[in-house]
Amino acid sequence: MSTMLTVDDLRVSFPTRTGLIEAVRGVSFTLGRERLGIVGESGSGKSQTGRAIMGLTPAHAKVSASKLNFDGIDLLTAPAKVRRSLRGSRIAMILQDPKYSLNPVMSIGRQIVETLRTHENVGKREARDRAIAMLEAVQIRDAGRVYDLHPHEVSGGMGQRAMIAMMLIAGPELLVADEPTSALDVTVQLEVLGILDKLVSERGMGLIFISHDLRLVSSFCDRVIVMYAGKIVEELAASDLGNAKHPYTQGLLNCMPTLGTNRHPLPVLDRQPEWAL
Amino acid sequence: MTVIVSAENLTVSYDDFLALDTVSIDVEPGESFGLVGESGSGKSTLLRAIAGLSPVTSGRIALDGKPLDVRYRDKAFYRQVQMVFQDPYGSLHPRQTVDRLLQEPLAIHGVADSERRILRALDEVGLGASFRFRYSHQLSGGQRQRIAIARALIIEPQIMLLDEPTSALDASVQAEVLNLLEQVRRDRKLTYIMVSHDLGVVTHMCERLAVMKNGKVVERLSSADLVAGRLSEDYTKNLMVASKGFVRANAV
Numbered sequence: 001m002s003t004m005l006t007v008d009d010l011r012v013s014f015p016t017r018t019g020l021i022e023a024v025r026g027v028s029f030t031l032g033r034e035r036l037g038i039v040g041e042s043g044s045g046k047s048q049t050g051r052a053i054m055g056l057t058p059a060h061a062k063v064s065a066s067k068l069n070f071d072g073i074d075l076l077t078a079p080a081k082v083r084r085s086l087r088g089s090r091i092a093m094i095l096q097d098p099k100y101s102l103n104p105v106m107s108i109g110r111q112i113v114e115t116l117r118t119h120e121n122v123g124k125r126e127a128r129d130r131a132i133a134m135l136e137a138v139q140i141r142d143a144g145r146v147y148d149l150h151p152h153e154v155s156g157g158m159g160q161r162a163m164i165a166m167m168l169i170a171g172p173e174l175l176v177a178d179e180p181t182s183a184l185d186v187t188v189q190l191e192v193l194g195i196l197d198k199l200v201s202e203r204g205m206g207l208i209f210i211s212h213d214l215r216l217v218s219s220f221c222d223r224v225i226v227m228y229a230g231k232i233v234e235e236l237a238a239s240d241l242g243n244a245k246h247p248y249t250q251g252l253l254n255c256m257p258t259l260g261t262n263r264h265p266l267p268v269l270d271r272q273p274e275w276a277l
Numbered sequence: 278m279t280v281i282v283s284a285e286n287l288t289v290s291y292d293d294f295l296a297l298d299t300v301s302i303d304v305e306p307g308e309s310f311g312l313v314g315e316s317g318s319g320k321s322t323l324l325r326a327i328a329g330l331s332p333v334t335s336g337r338i339a340l341d342g343k344p345l346d347v348r349y350r351d352k353a354f355y356r357q358v359q360m361v362f363q364d365p366y367g368s369l370h371p372r373q374t375v376d377r378l379l380q381e382p383l384a385i386h387g388v389a390d391s392e393r394r395i396l397r398a399l400d401e402v403g404l405g406a407s408f409r410f411r412y413s414h415q416l417s418g419g420q421r422q423r424i425a426i427a428r429a430l431i432i433e434p435q436i437m438l439l440d441e442p443t444s445a446l447d448a449s450v451q452a453e454v455l456n457l458l459e460q461v462r463r464d465r466k467l468t469y470i471m472v473s474h475d476l477g478v479v480t481h482m483c484e485r486l487a488v489m490k491n492g493k494v495v496e497r498l499s500s501a502d503l504v505a506g507r508l509s510e511d512y513t514k515n516l517m518v519a520s521k522g523f524v525r526a527n528a529v
Contacts (some may be wrong), residue, residue: 041447041449042417042418090278155316185315185316186315186516186519188315189519193523197525212447213318216522216523220525255449255452256448256451257478258503258520259520260504261516263481264456265456266452266455266481
């Protein structure tokens with residue numbers, strides 16, 4: 001399997017009044033055309049890792065790495081113009097909540113067409129046809145009607161599907177999905193994941209799936225990276241989850257209440273200071 | 278059977294849309310009652326109707342056997358019934374310190390010895406006095422939800438209405454907040470009515486539950502029945518499947 005993305009010793013830090021906050025502290029991994037899950041609780045640096053790859057880190061933050069390479073392009077030294085052309089066309093990102101990540105004053109269809117026409121030279125009519133075809137691909141019934149709706153007129157699940165359509169229309173090779181289903185209902189979650197699953201395997205994309213739900217990630221991905229306090233504490237194959245060694249990984253696995261288990265109180269994470277070292 | 282909260286043929290409509298369609302539930306004192314369903318099923322509307330936050334079109338609500346005015350609730354009602362909302366980022370005033378947030382219900386209900394109560398409430402939710410003069414933006418999501426719980430508990434209600442209290446939280450923090458809720462319920466012998474779309478959470482917390490769909494209760498069952506799979510509705514079965522997690526279609 002060829003390597004598409006190489007991340008070596010990635011660091012992201014934010015200067016604040018009270019000193020430097022290190023959000024990501026030396027994360028390294030490689031990614032081919034496979035599905036990689038990044039799991040951790042809030043503040044573990046998982047989203048900042050995804051954002052650094054996308055080039056969406058806030059301007060005042062410092063990003064450094066000994067290597068951050070996408071298909072032969074050094075992302076750290078690439079000029080802004082190159083990164084802009086990558087973003088959306090070859091690397092795309094699905095954000096958490098469609099309520100906030102879609103443009104509220106633009107119809108869903110126009111937003112999808114905007115992405116497409118930014119990266120490809122296509123006519124208006126063709127762009128519209130492709131956007132509608134894409135909406136159908138994410139299993140939106142009556143795609144022609146949804147094309148003209150605004151984000152507030154659709155449900156959360158439909159909004160997230162539109163978001164997926166928008167991100168996939170330019171045919172990216174790498175998709176970063178940052179908590180793509182956390183804002184959705186359990187039943188809708190499954191539908192959206194099913195669609196994502198199908199499209200990712202059909203198109204042979206690389207996927208980075210960021211979530212705090214370890215079980216969900218492991219059912220969706222081939223490989224899982226577990227992050228704590230900006231560092232990778234454990235990396236393991238999704239099928240190998242039962243053999244997780246790090247107490248943090250085990251804690252994440254056990255803390256969810258599930259049907260048929262009767263545990264009162266639920267086991268909670270007993271955070272050890274040495275995990276963060 | 279003694280009943281502490283009862284809703285009878287409750288209907289909430291927004292113009293032509295029936296958010297809640299002749300729903301009846303009875304909750305016994307000291308029990309934890311769950312409401313599950315997908316978004317738009319009316320589970321939050323029912324909870325808000327009980328709290329007096331939804332415009333009830335028809336039906337009756339009774340507390341301790343005494344019928345309530347569906348449009349107006351007096352202070353005595355809120356002394357008994359308190360609510361915790363879903364999103365701790367939205368339910369705490371951003372420009373008030375924790376101390377000020379916790380003073381508010383005490384001031385409204387004219388409760389004396391606020392000093393002791395605030396310290397006790399903070400202690401009870403596992404935060405301690407050092408959090409007293411912080412602002413909510415200085416707290417994590419789990420800590421904020423603890424403050425929201427402290428604010429509800431501080432006037433010692435008997436009934437807590439919980440609207441998805443952990444769905445905005447991380448899995449690991451969710452476990453901590455659920456444990457806290459269980460513990461205060463045991464210590465204070467509270468009655469809970471809890472809304473969630475996660476069957477795992479509801480069966481963990483509640484003894485009985487009602488499954489809602491399109492503004493109606495489609496099934497009532499005990500958690501033990503649910504776990505054993507004694508279900509009659511396909512809709513509930515779908516929720517069961519969903520709660521077991523994602524299964525890859527073409528797993529290799």
